[in-house]
Amino acid sequence: SFGLYFPQRLYTENIYVGQQQGSPLLQVISMREFPTERPYFFLCSHRDAFTSWFHIDEASGVLYLNKTLEWSDFSSLRSGSVRSPKDLTLKVGVSSTPPMKVMCTILPTVEVKLSFINDTAPSCGQVELSTLCFPEKISNPHITENREPGALRQLRRFTHMSICPNYTISYGVVAGSSVPFAVDDSTSELVVTAQVDREEKEVYHLDIVCMVRTERNLEEVFRSLHVNIYDEDDNSPYVNGTDTEDVLVEFDRSEGTVFGTLFVYDRDTTPVYPTNQVQNKLVGTLMTNDSWIKNNFAIEHKFREEKAIFGNVRGTVHEYKLKLSQNLSVTEQRSFLLGYLVNDTTFPGPEGTVLLHFNVTVLPVPIRFSNVTYSFTVSQKATTYSQIGKVCVENCQKFKGIDVTYQLEIVDRNITAEAQSCYWAVSLAQNPNDNTGVLYVNDTKVLRRPECQELEYVVIAQEQQNKLQAKTQLTVSFQGEADSLKTDEPRFPACAEKRQRGDCEATRGLGAPTGRCQWRQGRDKGISKRYSTCSPNLGTCPDGYCDAIESKNISICPQDCSSEAIIGGYERDLYGIKAGHGTCYCFEGKCFCERDEPEDDICNDMC
Amino acid sequence: RAKKGSKPCSLRKLVVTVSQLGIAFVSDETIAFHYCSGECDASRKNYDFVLEAMKKKGLLRKNKARHRPCCRPTAYEEDFLFLDNSFQYKTIHEFSAKACGC
Amino acid sequence: RAKKGSKPCSLRKLVVTVSQLGIAFVSDETIAFHYCSGECDASRKNYDFVLEAMKKKGLLRKNKARHRPCCRPTAYEEDFLFLDNSFQYKTIHEFSAKACGC
């Protein structure tokens, strides 16, 4: 940086008709970085005609009038109306070398907004003491930490000094606790008397007193002023506690999964605005040349601003997590210590870095049925789509990023075609959410044949990425008495159509393992999750989840799968009926929920 | 409420003589008369639920409005030409349903 | 038979709160509920006369089929969204009539 900086972005003051040529208006001040620096002030704007009315003293930064202000000067200015004050905007630059004109576009500048009032300055009797002491609007100054002491603001109000010539005005800082600020009595400049450290205190709340000695007495006017301390990157990052995290990668191997958390602290602020700010940005580097590690792992870095843990001064807490960049194969098995170097790129000192460690263990995942054979008993009365049971390789429900599919095969292949047709009775669907296979009744006609009462299958599980397979034995036996059957292919009705217990429990609905629909009686008055309804299997429907079997046919469980608008009082997430009023029933995916009141004689028309 | 086992709104048939139609035509010719019958519960909308509820709460007089879709013809068969018992050809317009709906 | 002086099938209005709609939504918001009421005698066809006659002759059970056009909505107002009393936004679909017909 160029060292010199302005402790405020904007200077404002009023100017009046009749102010004399050569009279001072305000003083622009610049702070120094090095003791030897010397500011050269210059006026930038030359676009507007009124610029020539002013000049600035190169050394002191005091802005003077070049001419006495006339009434005609006010009306010569362009602005929307004749009455309100007209704002004149100037731009002042500062350089540590004698200025050249082009510097205005390169060096820091500050804006001076003068409100030209279409009137002469108030007389001594008209003006309040506070107006003599302080401008109406003054902004809070700021100084950068670790900088040279020096003046940061001229407290005197030049434009009002000559209004009451017999008054003497002086300023002071009311020092509540010892603050490194004072007023230079000779110049009335507010001075910071020592270097300040933002990490110790971010803002100083000063009370400035203006003492006005009139002919008769001494009056005091107080004004509070907040001096904000600007931050610079003068603290290196540090670890508070462990710099090593143990990480185990096993069943969850999906891209994007994050493991472990390591914290790095920095007493400096990390600005997010403007976005291209680089101050105090920590850059990290994976300390490995192993391409496998680089291809599969990355570090996720987030930071947030905190105050309490840094003694009520803003600082930054950085979080680092290990992240999988892609799905990891089930066969991968490794252990390694991964280093991650965090570097505070804008910290000048040598200790701007911290080394973090992730102690990583990747275990393989076996695809096997843990010495289990499956055996399910199904009622002869079960209707099509009745769920029989689930098959699952070891730990399958913990898998993430591991894709396993299941298939059924007949054990004894060389049996007659007739015998083979028995095996249409059972089928299998994939449940993607929990990597299980769901067995269900596929064809009820074959159930009745004596030779089809006990069916032996082989369940084959296959992991998709490496084609690893596992097999196990499955026996499905059909017991109990079958329902009397009409000749043609039975089209089972949807249980959900039934609105009363009697109808419901008498119906052989689709997907009913017992061969009969089941009635759920709700109790609540309004819209409730436990609405009354008729279901093929209360264990799976309604349960708020349109599973692999239910999604095969809308008539199985429209309460979970319907996407059409629901008629009556309801609540819904994405699909199905999350909550309903009274009894909910559906006709092919179109659902109704209504109070289940006795049918009184409300006439339906012009009786 | 749909009565137990009542079928949804659909086309039904009745074979009658023209005289039996009861609109003063006298002819022994026989005709298949189609009409609409059955319940319309599956076509109800929130409108029907609200209307029913308002009637029950007395916000609306009971017979003021119909709170259930009705099973009615949505199309009629073409005109029917017949010879009456005094051997005059007569036509009856839109007397038999071709399709039903709620 | 339409009573003396009963108005033809047309749109009627009732201002009620959402809670009064009676379908279990609890909200103090007020809405104009439009429904259809009135008689439809002017729209009857031969079909209706035949059906009425057959019922009188006992050829058809009384409640088997409807022998009169009914005054029903032919179009519904857009969905109505409101804020219920637990400050959740809810939708009611096709609950208020926009146009009526026989």
Next chain:
Amino acid sequence: MASHSTLSGLGTHGWRAPMDCLRASEVCNQNSQCSSRFRIMRQCLVGRDRTTMLANRECQAALEVLQDSPLYDCRCKRGMKRELQCLQSYWSIHMGLNEGEELYETSPYEPMHLSDEFRLASIISAMDSASAKGNLCFDTGKPCNPCLDATKACNLNDTCKKQRTALLATCSPAAPISQAHEPCNRKRCHRGLRQFFDRVQTEFSYPLLFCSCRDKACAERRRQTIMPACSYEEKSKPNCLELRRTCRSDPLCRSRLADFHMNCQTTPHSITSCPNDNYHGCLVSYVGLIGSDVTPNYVDASHTNITISPWCGCRGSGNHEAECEAFLRDFRENTCLRNAIQAFGYGTDAGLVPITESQSAVPSVRTNLQPAIITKHVINS
């Protein structure tokens, strides 16, 4: 074609009614000297780097000519045809004239005339009589919820009901009727909000936003008016200065923010704390911000103490924290805005004495400025 003299005549001193910027551009383009300079300035700004522009002699000359053209103080009208193009034209001119990142920018919209204010007063009194004091809570013991009454008035007005339902459908996340259950689309919801306030008469839309509340349920209903779950809240809070920068990169948002700052800036030494004591101007510019990147809303359902804020914070402001907090104070501690809302809600005839700047418990909104002056007792020397 307007000769240079007519153009320069326009630029001579004295006050003239500002032309809308579309018209001003047309007038400038009809003048060879003005149009060439305007083209040069637009080329100068293509690099969007004002500092290089200031150094270029030709760009400087272009600016000087434009200062004398009707473009210099042209304005736009709210709801005018091709409002966006007018605003774009305004900012392309003013980006050349203004300096760096101003805290406050001049509003491109024409100042609101006082007659509008009286019109608003008549709306309030009309609403008073129409709703038989229903809109105001008088101590009748009867449960009173002006925001619910405002919703009733809207639901019983065809346009308002349709627009409100359309808005809510656009902003509802999983409403079954929204397209394919897509998650709530914030941008689409913002567009819906702008349409709602553009198309619905203020006598129906303003009461939904500015109704006065005596209990939490009423205040929560008021807070829910703009569907905050979609249009306002987000998982994380952006930095307010970053939000302001995003806003200022869009001509419509930039204009509405400048208009809000101009018409709602707490003004000391005024009865209402509002510029020109114009409540209506503040309310209109506040509503103008709804549906932009800086959409403001009630932060909670408090019925005793209204706090309004955009969805942003000042964490991560680094050395700009004071400026960021000043931006937030313009919403959260804005005496003019609070008085304007309460005046609308309680009706100007309710004799409500507005909180003036000096009484306000908290420092008024001034750019990094001071709380009121403390004058100590006089010491006789």
